[in-house]
Every structure is written in C-alpha cells, then in structure tokens.
Amino acid sequence: MTVIPSGRRVEQAAVNALRTLLQSHDHVVEEISGQNDYGEDLFVTFADAGRVTNDVIKVQVKGGVSWRRSYGYAVPVRQHSETWANGNVPVFCVVFDPETDKLYWANATKQLRVGGQKGRRPRTIKLSGTSVLDANTATDFVNEARAYVGGYRGRNAVLSHLGEMAGVVFDRSDHVLHWVNEFDEQLIFWQRPGEFYATLLHSDLDWDPIPIVPGGLLLPGALGQGLDFGKDFPEELRRSSPIPVISGVILNMPEALWLASCFSTTERFRRGVEVPS
Structure with missing residues (x-):
C-alpha cells in the first residue's frame, strides 16, 4: 500500500492556507507543478479594486515547525540563489506554522540582492516572527509586494x-x-x-x-x-x-x-x- 508522506500533507496545507487568504482578497493564485523542484510553488497576480494588475510575484511555500528559528522562521536557498535574486519575477517566501495556524513571509529576492551587494548572498531567507500574513495584514503585504515589483520596471x-x-x-x-x-x-x-x-x-x-x-x-x-x-x-x-x-x-x-x-x-x-x- 502506498503511503502519503506526512510532510506532503503539511506542505499542501501551507499552500492551501496562502491560496485561500489571497483569493479571499480577489488576487489570482496559480499553483506551479510540484513534479520538479524549481524553487517556487505559486504565481500570484495581484488585483486592485477587482481588476487584475500587471504585478506578479512567485512564492516558495513551506509548512511545518521544522522551519522555526530563534528569530522566527527560515527557508534554505540551496540551488535557487541565482534565479531568486536575478529572475524576471521577484520571489517571496512564506512559511505556515501548523501549531500557531499562522503564515509568515519575507521578500527572498530583496534579501539575496542586498546580501549580494554587501559581498555575500545569504544561504537562508529569514522570516521575522512578527511578519505575520493574515486578514489584517494582507493589504500591507500586497502593497509592499506591488511596490517592489514596480521597482523592476524602467527607471x-x-x-x-x-x-x-x-x-x-x-x-x-x-x-x-x-x-x-x-x-x-x-x-x-x-x-x-x-x-x-x-x-x-x-x-x-x-x-x-x-x-x-x-x-x-x-x-x-x-x-x-x-x-x-x-x-x-x-x-x-x-x-x-x-x-x-x-x-x-x-x-x-x-x-x-x-x-x-x-x-x-x-x-x-x-x-x-x-x-x-
């Protein structure tokens, strides 16, 4: 009998929690095939007043308590450093903690680019324990993400x-x-x-x-x-x-x-x- 790994169940719960939250605010969420580890799980296209915008991010989603750290949470960069730092679409990391039932987020592209300018890209994306993503903070998250996306254009x-x-x-x-x-x-x-x-x-x-x-x-x-x-x-x-x-x-x-x-x-x-x- 085939056994479904418990880790897969937690990871899917994390994806579902983020998708549900963003879709409840009318944003478009598309899941990326998990057959290959490209370092991203979701495409998110932001909406504004019910209309789809041109602002898109990718999201790497993790679930489970194993990502906890003293400062909050951590997502390893591994082989994704170059694509997360210099891809055409910025990448954000989100961790779902099943014990607190909360989502936490960080701008992975920004952390890698800032680290690169200082001479060393981080091997881990740090998510602050205060960077909670929920119904109360979703608007702030979207505004910050869209502002960062806008920074990729022209001047x-x-x-x-x-x-x-x-x-x-x-x-x-x-x-x-x-x-x-x-x-x-x-x-x-x-x-x-x-x-x-x-x-x-x-x-x-x-x-x-x-x-x-x-x-x-x-x-x-x-x-x-x-x-x-x-x-x-x-x-x-x-x-x-x-x-x-x-x-x-x-x-x-x-x-x-x-x-x-x-x-x-x-x-x-x-x-x-x-x-x-």
Whole structure:
C-alpha cells in the first residue's frame, strides 16, 4: 500500500492556507507543478479594486515547525540563489506554522540582492516572527509586494538597484545620480524635492548618509564660482587649500567636479526652500 508522506500533507496545507487568504482578497493564485523542484510553488497576480494588475510575484511555500528559528522562521536557498535574486519575477517566501495556524513571509529576492551587494548572498531567507500574513495584514503585504515589483520596471529598476546597494529606499520623485571613481568606489548623489540639502552616499564610507550643501563644497583656487560653492569657507582658505573637501570628506578633483555638476543639475529643486537657522 502506498503511503502519503506526512510532510506532503503539511506542505499542501501551507499552500492551501496562502491560496485561500489571497483569493479571499480577489488576487489570482496559480499553483506551479510540484513534479520538479524549481524553487517556487505559486504565481500570484495581484488585483486592485477587482481588476487584475500587471504585478506578479512567485512564492516558495513551506509548512511545518521544522522551519522555526530563534528569530522566527527560515527557508534554505540551496540551488535557487541565482534565479531568486536575478529572475524576471521577484520571489517571496512564506512559511505556515501548523501549531500557531499562522503564515509568515519575507521578500527572498530583496534579501539575496542586498546580501549580494554587501559581498555575500545569504544561504537562508529569514522570516521575522512578527511578519505575520493574515486578514489584517494582507493589504500591507500586497502593497509592499506591488511596490517592489514596480521597482523592476524602467527607471525604478535603477533606483531599486542603487537603493539595495546603498541600503536605502529612494522615492520615485527623488533625484538620484550615480558615479564610479577611478578606484571603482561608487558614489550616489541623492536630492529629495523640497529639502535644502542633498545626501552623499559613498561605498568607501560604508554608505553612511552625509548631508551636503553647495556652500560646503570646497573647490581649490577660483573653481568655486557659481551656486555659492564653498561659501561656508573663508575666501583665503578657498584659494589656498590644495584639496577639495565636502562635509569633512576629502575628495579628489574628479569627485569634487562631479558633485559640483550634481549640485548644478538639481539646484532648481532646492530653490526657495527655507534653510533652518
């Protein structure tokens, strides 16, 4: 007599629980054949006000208490690292705990991409014990998932990539400029509309955000003309300083000129913004 493994029953219960929850909110759930382990169990197409959208994710679903960890739950990446990190459709992991009768979720693609930017992709996707997916949190989950999917398109894909690299989240209205210096160090100039300052993110400075303004950019000699470059420094220092500096960060001349160009490009977005006294 053929015996059905108990693990299969728990895994199917996990898939059914997630499908039931999402379908109750009118989202379209399609199960992927389980004959081969491709690393995904479901396609989810999100709906908005009863209409199907173009936002799609894949989901790897696990069931059982064996996935529990001190911080919540874990899903091993195994051979799926590349497809989960760089596929055309982002992958989310969901764990169903039959003892608590709750679902927990995490964005696997985001964790892998962020880890990759830091030099090492994780071998395990971590699901926080607070990341519960139920009727009360389903809307928040859908909104976050759809926003991430949107980051895969056009300019948003570039912003998502740079944000993951620097460990920040850029808004679609932000003005973000990227440059790589001669030492393969990466610099990001970040200007939010309506802010009197910009933010410098530098890979060699561990991506710590540094507020910068044109007046704080010291360009040696007579280069600091226009947009009040270096106005925060005495004229004598501007003419005698041998090196460019901004907010205490020593720059080389190409970096300084790039920042000056960034300030010039985004000057209109700071115009008229009140500077705190």
